[in-house]
Amino acid sequence: MPISWTQTKRSSIVGLAAVLLIATLGCAFLVGPQFIRIGLIVVLLLLSLVVYRHSRRTEYECPQCHNIFQVSFFTDLLSPHFPDRKLLTCRSCGHTGFFHARARH
Numbered sequence: 695m696p697i698s699w700t701q702t703k704r705s706s707i708v709g710l711a712a713v714l715l716i717a718t719l720g721c722a723f724l725v726g727p728q729f730i731r732i733g734l735i736v737v738l739l740l741l742s743l744v745v746y747r748h749s750r751r752t753e754y755e756c757p758q759c760h761n762i763f764q765v766s767f768f769t770d771l772l773s774p775h776f777p778d779r780k781l782l783t784c785r786s787c788g789h790t791g792f793f794h795a796r797a798r799h
């Protein structure tokens with residue numbers, strides 16, 4: 695499946711945001727006082743746990759081809775989203791849009 699320019703551009707923006715976030719947290723970790731380091735580790739561990747559980751318990755249905763799929767931990771972490779919708783690309787037909795999340799059966 696060819697990757698469209700829009701997908702490439704969005705991936706770049708998400709990648710840049712992730713790099714900036716990691717760089718900011720890295721700087722805070724390196725130069726910040728002890729309580730900030732411990733706080734960052736605790737927050738990152740809790741965030742990872744919450745995102746991992748969400749990625750395992752949630753599935754998405756493509757509005758175009760009705761393909762049902764799960765997303766990886768990193769997609770769940772980095773993909774733009776609202777409380778009940780996430781910006782995804784269908785692995786089956788390539789449709790890109792906001793997919794409604796639902797509990798996994």
Ligand SMILES: [Zn+2]
Pocket residue numbers: 756757758759760761784785786787788789
């Ligand atoms: Zn689809």
